[in-house]
Amino acid sequence: MGDGESINATKDPWLHLKADFCVENSHIYSGRDELVSAYIKQDTREWNIPLITEKFVSEDVQAILFVPIPQRRTRDRLVWSHSTTGVYSAKEGYRFWQNQVWFMTCRKFRTLLYGCWENYRQLGTKNSGRYVQLSGIWFWRNKKVWEDKSTTPTIAMDSSLKIVADWRDVRAKNKTNSSVPKSKQGSQRCRWVASGEGILKLNMDASLFSGAPDFTVGMVSRDHKNTFLVGRTSCFRAPVSVFEEEAIGVREALSWVKDMQFNACKVELETDSLLVVQGIKNSVINLLEVGEVLEQCRRYLRELEGISIHFIRNQANRVAHKFSRITCLVNCHHVFTSPPVNLVETLVLDSHY
Structure with missing residues (x-):
């Protein structure tokens, strides 16, 4: 929301707290076409709470007051709420629907991956390399889905094995560095x-x-x-x-x-x-x-x-x-x-x- 001059308060999706971003039971507001700007005190850039309380049901009042009013006047914008930037793209849309399908139909596979991750965190031994290999395979799967880049099974497995080797080297170095006093590790970066x-x-x-x-x-x-x-x-x-x-x-x-x-x-x-x-x-x-x-x-x-x-x-x-x-x-x-x-x-x- 910007200045509220182009948002219909009872019909348009603009409320952050609502699942569909719209007011509750919009039929009870039928025949009303007020703009959101009508409920803003233009001189102080604040909500007109008495007017909002009078015109809307309690559930909607809470949702409206939660919406921040920009201190400087800006235009209203139509955004894609499932993106960190508000910009819609085919990639963002595909990712949204993939997440929906993943959540609804892939519970067993998610349970397997979560189990692998927990084992990876808890074991901390050579057996954890198996789960690092799994993450490498998943990396190439994502390359195909998001970037349409394919590779052969041999290259994918070799890459996963290299990740395992690098991971073990890092663990070995971390064990060596753990003996160094913390006061000497990155102190320059943690002070003014x-x-x-x-x-x-x-x-x-x-x-x-x-x-x-x-x-x-x-x-x-x-x-x-x-x-x-x-x-x-x-x-x-x-x-x-x-x-x-x-x-x-x-x-x-x-x-x-x-x-x-x-x-x-x-x-x-x-x-x-x-x-x-x-x-x-x-x-x-x-x-x-x-x-x-x-x-x-x-x-x-x-x-x-x-x-x-x-x-x-x-x-x-x-x-x-x-x-x-x-x-x-x-x-x-x-x-x-x-x-x-x-x-x-x-x-x-x-x-x-």
Whole structure:
């Protein structure tokens, strides 16, 4: 849903919580042709709860209020709900129907595969190689189904045996590496690293409190000496997915960079959401609600010079995470020119790594 100007509230499929995406017993709403936009407060971009409660049955009221309203006006879009991008293709349609048939008619074969997988996980011995071989055979089966690439049984079996050999080599190396102290394994990738001189580092994270109808975005900027420069928290209505929540956070961080004129120097924006970073950089068409947010992020990156976006692990994003736990009112924000008390210890720990 975008602005709701082209969605019929009682006839069109638009409710996420419903199996068929439509209102319950649509016949009770016969003769009504209201658009979804009629139930949105245009000035505050919120649902008109009293009007919705008056016009719909309780089951539909809950489903309607669950649908997020974009804070910026966007057009409505027709999407394929069984795809991660909302784009329909023959491949996606085939996959959907194959999954339906697989679920309904192949219970015995699924039980066999699940049993093999459990044995593979539990045995951890040379017998597990049999199940790795099975996965290799399944790989070539998928090649035929999805890419129409065929091979001979001999090549398929040789490939499966090679997978087994590689798998055993990896297990042997893992056993060797397990004796190395964890502090020496990948420590560089699990901590915050200061930027180079003349470069600002802006860390961002989003947090959703359990049971709350909104989420908070925290942003912290530091220089190459790990000096706290400025921070900001913003609160928004909770979206449908964590993916969209993190994408909104990145968009707000980029907007803040533009408003504060951080782009006068180089800025490195860091987030612990790999999906968002990949979604922005890949430029894949996404018709779901999050697609519009990703496109807004790309527009900001094209407008702003000297800014880059990177993925980091959540262990290296602790300051931004704690900042995002500072609550504020919905659709409002707070700016901090000095770090809050609960953030000082984490800042000190980052500077001593």
